[in-house]
Amino acid sequence: MATHGREKMRTTPLSRAASLLIALITALGLAGSPTAASTDKRTDSAMDVVAAMQPGWNLGNTLDAFPDETSWGNPLTTKPLFEAIRAQGFRSVRIPITWTDHQSATAPYTIDAKWMNRVKEVVDLALASDLYVLINVHHDSWQWISKMPTNRDEVVARFNASWTQIAGAFRDAPSKVLFESVNEPQFDNATDEEKMRLLAELNRSFHAIVRGSGGGNADRILVLPTVHTSADQKYLDGLSNEITALNDKNLAATVHFYGYWPFSVNIAGVTTLNEETQQDLIGYFDRSAKTFVDRGIPVIVGEYGLLSFDVDWNAVQQGEKLKFFELLGYQARIKKLTTMWWDNGQHFNRQTLQEWKDPGLFAQIKSSFTTRSGTTSSDSIFLPKSGAIEARTLTLNLNGTSFRGLWHGSARLYPGRDYTVSGDKLTLTAAALSRLAGDRSHGVNATIQARFSSGIPWNIYVISYDTPVLSNTTGTTESLTIPTQFNGDRLATMEAKYADGTNAAPHDWTSYKEYGRSYSPAYADNSIRLLKELVSQMRENTPLTLTFHFWSGAKVTYQVTRSGDTVTGTAS
Structure with a gap:
C-alpha cells in the first residue's frame, strides 16, 4: 500500500477560484440542462446503475480527436449511429472528449461555447437512443495534465476550470x-x-467541484480512475483509500484492460492464449473485483481490446483472439465488472451502420456477456499437401459446456467413423480428413463447426500446405519486401538473431520481434515486409538470421545484411 494511502484523506472544500467559476458559468446561462432539464431522481444504487450499463461501447477517435470531430477519419456522430449500437445490444456508451483544442490555454481556460454545445448535442443523441453515457477529460491527460509534477498550480487551475x-x-x-x-x-x-x-488531488478536486455545482450533480455517479487506469494492486489500493476518504456512495472505479502485453501485440513468442496470458487476465479482473466490487463499489472497465488492433489486425491469430475475448467476457460477468469495448472505428462500420469488420469476433464478444462458449486447442488442422494423411487430435476446452458434435456445413459428422472423443481429446480420423481435404489445394479446404451446449459454435479449418518458400531480394533501411510463396501456410512469428547469439533491435531482450512493427506478411501480395523499425537498426555488414515460424509448425530461415542504406535478403 502506498505511503500516502495510509494518511487520512478528507474531501477538500471548493477553492475560491472554482466557486467563482461556478458562479460565472451559472450567470452565463451554461448551467442548465444539455437540451432539456432533467427531473429524474435516481433511486438505484451505484452498483445497480453500473450493472445496467453492461455491455458498453466507446465512441473512440471522435470527440477525443483533434483538432476536430472528424479529424481522425470517423464521420460526424448521428442518432442513427447510437440507435445502431443500441440495436447491437449495447446499453451504454463512453464518449471520450478532448478539450484542449477547444479551450483557451490560459486563465480562465474558457471552453468554446460551440464545442460545448456539440458535446451536449452528442450526449443527447445517445440518451435519446436509450443509452447510458459516460463523458470525461480524455487526451488532456497527456497533453497538459501530465505536466503536473513541475507545473502544479497551472494544471490544477486548468483542471478545475474545465470541470x-x-x-x-x-x-x-x-x-x-x-x-x-x-x-x-x-x-x-x-x-x-x-x-x-497527484491523482488523489485531482480526483478530490473533481469530486468537490461536481458535487458543489448542485442540481443533478449532487448525486450523479462519478467515475474515478487508478493511475494509468491500471489494476496493479498498489494503484488499486491508492484509489480505494481515496474512495473511502470521500465517503460518497455514488462513486465508481475504472480501469482499462488490453491484455497481457506480449500476447496483445504478438512479441516474445507469445502467440497463443497460454497459461500466463490467461492468468494475467484472471488476476487483473480478480484484483479489481476484490478491491472494489466486494465492498459495494462498482468497477467499469472503461476500455478493453487488443493493442494490435491499432497496428496489424492479424497480429493475434483468429482462434486465439476469440478465446481471449471469450475468457474476458466470462471473467467480467462472474466478477460483476461492466465493460466498455474500445472502438475507434476499426470494429463497427460507422458509414453503413450495419456490419462489423469481424462478425465472428463481435458474435463471440456478444455471446460472452451472457454465456460461455466451447473451443479447441487450435482452430486449424494443417495437412501436408502430399503424402499420407493421418488422424489429428485437438484438445476440447469445454468451459462448462458439453460437446454436441461436429458439422461440415449442414452435414453432421459421424462419431466413431469421422471422429472420436476421449475425455477432452477430440480426434478426427484420417478418412474424414482425407475426404474433407478434397483435392488438397493450398489453403482452407474445409471448415468444420464444433457445436456445444451453449455459446458460439467453434470453427476448425482444414488446411493443406507446403513449406513456404522465400526468395532473394534487395531493399533499403526503410523496408525490405521478401517475395514469399506461403503455399497455404500462415506466419505466426519471427525471430532475429546475429551469429554471436545476440538479438536484433528493437526489443533486443527477446529474439522474437513484434508483429506489425518489425515485420508483416502480405498474403495477397505474396510477400513478407521487414519494416523500418527493424531494418534501420540492423548492424552494418553483420548478417542477421531470421527464423520465420508458421502455424503449420514449419520453420524457414533467411539471412539479411545491411550495407549503408541498402539491405539484402538471401534465402537459406
Whole structure:
C-alpha cells in the first residue's frame, strides 16, 4: 500500500477560484440542462446503475480527436449511429472528449461555447437512443495534465476550470449521464507514490467541484480512475483509500484492460492464449473485483481490446483472439465488472451502420456477456499437401459446456467413423480428413463447426500446405519486401538473431520481434515486409538470421545484411 494511502484523506472544500467559476458559468446561462432539464431522481444504487450499463461501447477517435470531430477519419456522430449500437445490444456508451483544442490555454481556460454545445448535442443523441453515457477529460491527460509534477498550480487551475464548466453545462442532465474525472492519468517523471498523490488531488478536486455545482450533480455517479487506469494492486489500493476518504456512495472505479502485453501485440513468442496470458487476465479482473466490487463499489472497465488492433489486425491469430475475448467476457460477468469495448472505428462500420469488420469476433464478444462458449486447442488442422494423411487430435476446452458434435456445413459428422472423443481429446480420423481435404489445394479446404451446449459454435479449418518458400531480394533501411510463396501456410512469428547469439533491435531482450512493427506478411501480395523499425537498426555488414515460424509448425530461415542504406535478403 502506498505511503500516502495510509494518511487520512478528507474531501477538500471548493477553492475560491472554482466557486467563482461556478458562479460565472451559472450567470452565463451554461448551467442548465444539455437540451432539456432533467427531473429524474435516481433511486438505484451505484452498483445497480453500473450493472445496467453492461455491455458498453466507446465512441473512440471522435470527440477525443483533434483538432476536430472528424479529424481522425470517423464521420460526424448521428442518432442513427447510437440507435445502431443500441440495436447491437449495447446499453451504454463512453464518449471520450478532448478539450484542449477547444479551450483557451490560459486563465480562465474558457471552453468554446460551440464545442460545448456539440458535446451536449452528442450526449443527447445517445440518451435519446436509450443509452447510458459516460463523458470525461480524455487526451488532456497527456497533453497538459501530465505536466503536473513541475507545473502544479497551472494544471490544477486548468483542471478545475474545465470541470467547473463541464459540471455547469451538465448540471441538470439525466442521471444516466456519468462523469469520469480523467482518462488514463499519467504524470511525467514522477514516482508511483507521487503519481498516486497527484491523482488523489485531482480526483478530490473533481469530486468537490461536481458535487458543489448542485442540481443533478449532487448525486450523479462519478467515475474515478487508478493511475494509468491500471489494476496493479498498489494503484488499486491508492484509489480505494481515496474512495473511502470521500465517503460518497455514488462513486465508481475504472480501469482499462488490453491484455497481457506480449500476447496483445504478438512479441516474445507469445502467440497463443497460454497459461500466463490467461492468468494475467484472471488476476487483473480478480484484483479489481476484490478491491472494489466486494465492498459495494462498482468497477467499469472503461476500455478493453487488443493493442494490435491499432497496428496489424492479424497480429493475434483468429482462434486465439476469440478465446481471449471469450475468457474476458466470462471473467467480467462472474466478477460483476461492466465493460466498455474500445472502438475507434476499426470494429463497427460507422458509414453503413450495419456490419462489423469481424462478425465472428463481435458474435463471440456478444455471446460472452451472457454465456460461455466451447473451443479447441487450435482452430486449424494443417495437412501436408502430399503424402499420407493421418488422424489429428485437438484438445476440447469445454468451459462448462458439453460437446454436441461436429458439422461440415449442414452435414453432421459421424462419431466413431469421422471422429472420436476421449475425455477432452477430440480426434478426427484420417478418412474424414482425407475426404474433407478434397483435392488438397493450398489453403482452407474445409471448415468444420464444433457445436456445444451453449455459446458460439467453434470453427476448425482444414488446411493443406507446403513449406513456404522465400526468395532473394534487395531493399533499403526503410523496408525490405521478401517475395514469399506461403503455399497455404500462415506466419505466426519471427525471430532475429546475429551469429554471436545476440538479438536484433528493437526489443533486443527477446529474439522474437513484434508483429506489425518489425515485420508483416502480405498474403495477397505474396510477400513478407521487414519494416523500418527493424531494418534501420540492423548492424552494418553483420548478417542477421531470421527464423520465420508458421502455424503449420514449419520453420524457414533467411539471412539479411545491411550495407549503408541498402539491405539484402538471401534465402537459406
